[in-house]
Amino acid sequence: MxxxxxxxxxxxxxxxxxxxxxxxxxxxxxxxxxxxxxxxxxxxxxxxxxxxxxxxxxxxxxxxxxxxxxxxxxxxxxxxxxxxxxxxxxxxxxxxxxxxxxxxxxxxxxxxxxxxxxxxxxxxxxxxxxxxxxxxxxxxxxxxxxxxxxxxxxxxxxxxxxxxxxxxxxxxxxxxxxxxxxxxxxxxxxxxxxxxxxxxxxxxxxxxNGSGAVMYLGNDLRTDGHEPVYSQFDFDTIETTWPQAHLDTEGDRRLTERAIARMQLHPLETLELMSRKFFRYIFxxxxxxxxxxxxxxxxxxxxxxxxxxxxxxxxxxxxxxxxxxxxxxxxxxxxxxxxxxxxxxxxxxxxxxxxxxxxxxxxxxxxxxxxxxxxxxxxxxxxxxxxxxxxxxxxxxFIDAGRLRHQVSTNYAEYFSDSISLTESMKSNAHAIAFDSASSFHALAKEAKVEFEFVPKQIRTNQALIVSIKVPEKSKLSKAKLGVRLGRIGEEGGVRVVNEIDVEYTTNGRTFRVPLKVPKSWAGQGVRLELQLPKSARKGGARFSDLQFVSG
Known part of the structure; x- marks a missing residue:
């Protein structure tokens, strides 16, 4: 780099x-x-x-x-x-x-x-x-x-x-x-x-030492084996090695064990990632x-x-x-x-x-x-x-690498240690939103948004919101922007823009992840997560489903 x-x-x-x-x-x-x-x-x-x-x-x-x-x-x-x-x-x-x-x-x-x-x-x-x-x-x-x-x-x-x-x-x-x-x-x-x-x-x-860190980072399915910065994540090796550094012998050993455990948990996905790293390294x-x-x-x-x-x-x-x-x-x-x-x-x-x-x-x-x-x-x-x-x-x-940079597999949540499903029962506020089921909804107007309240199990270095998006077969929509705002429960005016990503509408549906930088000071406190739907969501009949807050 x-x-x-x-x-x-x-x-x-x-x-x-x-x-x-x-x-x-x-x-x-x-x-x-x-x-x-x-x-x-x-x-x-x-x-x-x-x-x-x-x-x-x-x-x-x-x-x-x-x-x-x-x-x-x-x-x-x-x-x-x-x-x-x-x-x-x-x-x-x-x-x-x-x-x-x-x-x-x-x-x-x-x-x-x-x-x-x-x-x-x-x-x-x-x-x-x-x-x-x-x-x-x-x-x-x-x-x-x-x-x-x-x-x-x-x-x-x-x-x-x-x-x-x-x-x-x-x-x-x-x-x-x-x-x-x-x-x-x-x-x-x-x-x-x-x-x-x-x-x-x-x-x-x-x-x-050092092989543990490169094995851990290079086979991290959350970042697709890239340096975390490309996925809008941070280096989180210290969460595994603390109080040692990643180049200390004990820290290196822990990262090696963590990397091997992840590969054993997802062997096929890791092999598929390695096949792509072959071309990534050469070209x-x-x-x-x-x-x-x-x-x-x-x-x-x-x-x-x-x-x-x-x-x-x-x-x-x-x-x-x-x-x-x-x-x-x-x-x-x-x-x-x-x-x-x-x-x-x-x-x-x-x-x-x-x-x-x-x-x-x-x-x-x-x-x-x-x-x-x-x-x-x-x-x-x-x-x-x-x-x-x-x-x-x-x-x-000349390929558009950013177009699908935030697209992930449907089992992406499995790569994180903690996961919270955001359902209608956790909804605290909504505007121009209609729920089709407990975990699926669509927009009724241009400025549609929905807010959920929950308490994260743990505030970690890397967290993300995962959402699946699908449109009807006759829809002509393609690109759009999806935004997330984050704040603490009971904190007025504390909501701030956290991230906005490009997404694509497709008839067979795609899953996207929005990286979130949650301050460590919020540990143990309730979080308000507001999802801002694309302005074109209603016109295209887009359906949003299977929201998950993942971390670790």
Whole structure:
């Protein structure tokens, strides 16, 4: 996700820069190496903290160093492509690398992207050299990348299994190539001692915590696996981990257990979400490029200048490069070790984020590592790459993602821990409303509204109103706006507009959810919820039913 803000080199763009990396580096500078004996050392991989601390946590120098890292990493990438494909492909690949909009955006931060991507490129370059000593070096570099961002800590094991699978499929005598064993050996030489330290000190066999949070958020059916902001919700991990943070060992364990419990409760829905995350990770989604706007039309209407062109450039880059990658698959020689290594890396990232959190920023390593194959595919099939790129661009950028952003499944309420059905018996006030049954009503005039009174079981971070809407077959209505006002019982003048969403009228009916920000101070008190029906509701004969107030 790209929050487009500008500032000088000492400016903090992202909360993670301050909360995790800068603060961690300062704690290391204050405590020395004893820092790695404490629980705080499990919040992140150690190398990015040490990298920031190397410059005495001076933001200006760290940013300059990170820009240099990303820039010079283009040299081995160019050499790799030239050696394996052609000079033309090398220059095309270098251009794609240097002008990747998201890479330009993140290389001036103190996030993990710059050192992580630079080490991944160096590991790929070393493996491509084809000599055993470089295969071992490639493993070492991959391990160092894992110590920057633990995302790749399982890749050595994955690559070993991947290689065995390919060897068996091809009927080769050897189960695994020596190059693979050398790579795995080099990686484990670095990873196992640090993991062992964490096991002895904290009973955590891994580089860092965090997998619980990304598993919890990435498979949250309430937010469709997006970052909560896209669903007008808040991050609610603290409600599960309190008084620990989500990166503390106990907090990480609780989130993992909560995520697994939810997946076991809704296995089919979770698998269906994962199938969509597969494409979301590779190609992105409209929200990722047009944040916080729903579609291209609203994006162009409300954005100007640099932020607009950066997002559109990123969309264009993704579209045509993914087209080139797809075109390369038909022409690539998969018997070569380096191509298998790239294939293993790309499939690893896709599989990992399909299971976990597929936000756009985390796909940047995938896009960079795919550049050698992208350049090859674009040169071999230029016309097909352009046509396919246009198709991808249009499918991502010109669909109206906001139109159905608030549409949910009919069983959406099951994803929340608490639910209250709002029926006619709970009605406290109504204007131009007629109930057809205890849970269904329609409008009698333009300014129709109905108010319900109830006491929520608990005020939580995330709550929503769920409502189903259906119109007769002959209705010609389509879009409309549905509003909700919220207040406390007995509080005059305390009603305030909480949310308004776009809905669609359909003859087969659709279910929508309206996210609600209920103040924590209202805990234990009665709530007045007023539903403001669309002005067109009476004309179209719309029926509103099955209202539920859900939370948790």
């Amino acid at each position: 790209s929050h487009l803000s500008q500032g000088d080199l000492g400016f903090i763009r992202y909360p993670d820069e301050r909360n995790y990396y800068l603060s961690g580096a300062k704690e290391f500078l204050a405590q020395g190496w004893s820092f790695f004996a404490g629980e705080r050392s499990l919040w992140n991989g150690p190398l990015n903290l040490l990298w920031v601390a190397l410059f005495q946590a001076n933001l200006v120098w760290v940013r300059i160093a990170n820009i240099a890292l990303i820039t010079f990493a283009g040299v081995p990438l160019w050499g790799l492509i030239r050696r394996k494909f052609s000079v033309g492909a090398a220059y095309l690949g270098l251009g794609l690398y240097l002008f990747q909009p998201a890479l330009i955006h993140f290389n001036g931060t103190i996030l993990t992207e710059p050192p992580f991507i630079a080490l991944l490129v160096l590991s790929l370059w070393a493996f491509s050299k084809g000599e055993y000593k470089f295969h071992f070096l490639s493993g070492l570099l991959m391990a160092f990348a894992s110590l920057v961002r633990p995302t790749t800590q399982l890749f050595p094991l994955y690559f070993l299994l991947f290689s065995v699978f390919i060897s068996r499929c091809k009927g080769e005598k050897a189960w695994v190539k020596q190059s693979t064993l050398l790579f795995v050996g080099g990686a484990l030489l670095v990873l196992l001692p640090y993991m062992g330290k964490n096991w002895v000190r904290h009973q955590k066999f891994g580089i860092a 992105g989604s409209p929200q990722a490029y047009f944040y916080p706007f729903a579609d291209l039309r609203s994006f162009l209407r409300y954005t100007h200048g640099f932020s607009r062109w950066e997002a559109l450039a990123q969309l264009t880059w993704i579209s045509f490069c993914m087209a080139g990658l797809l075109c390369s698959f038909a022409r690539i020689d998969w018997s070569r070790s380096i191509n298998l290594f790239v294939g293993a890396l790309l499939s690893y990232f896709v599989l990992l984020h399909t299971l976990l959190f597929p936000i756009a920023r985390l796909a940047l390593p995938f896009h960079v590592l795919s550049i050698p194959l992208v350049a090859f595919g674009m040169l071999k099939k230029p016309i097909e790459s352009v046509l396919l790129g246009l198709l991808v661009f249009c499918s991502i950028g």
